[in-house]
Amino acid sequence: MRPCSIDDCTTPAQPRHAFCEKHSTRIRRWGDPDFTQWTVADDMDVQLLIEQQRVPEGATRLERRLIAVGLSERGMSAARVAEVVAVDPRTVHRWRAKTRQTAA
Numbered sequence: 001m002r003p004c005s006i007d008d009c010t011t012p013a014q015p016r017h018a019f020c021e022k023h024s025t026r027i028r029r030w031g032d033p034d035f036t037q038w039t040v041a042d043d044m045d046v047q048l049l050i051e052q053q054r055v056p057e058g059a060t061r062l063e064r065r066l067i068a069v070g071l072s073e074r075g076m077s078a079a080r081v082a083e084v085v086a087v088d089p090r091t092v093h094r095w096r097a098k099t100r101q102t103a104a
């Protein structure tokens with residue numbers, strides 16, 4: 001199977017598509033296959049998703065990070081945050097550390 005066309009995405013592309021399901025969703029949502037995933041975040045969405053403790057399929061990397069940090073600030077463990085946001089726990093630790101650096 002071909003990998004997704006998005007850089008550093010290791011998910012296989014959907015049959016007859018250039019992108020994985022997640023990225024296809026993003027392209028549908030924003031209508032832009034070239035958008036920079038780090039720069040797109042809907043603040044209303046993020047606050048709501050932190051409340052609901054969930055991350056939708058089409059969430060951008062930045063949205064995931066903001067949700068992860070928001071959940072961490074509410075006292076959720078890194079392991080649990082990683083599960084909700086669907087990233088490696090080490091990524092959660094890195095995001096937390098970066099956020100602390102930025103805030104300091």
Ligand SMILES: [Zn+2]
Pocket residue numbers: 004005006009010011019020021022023
């Ligand atoms: Zn992808």
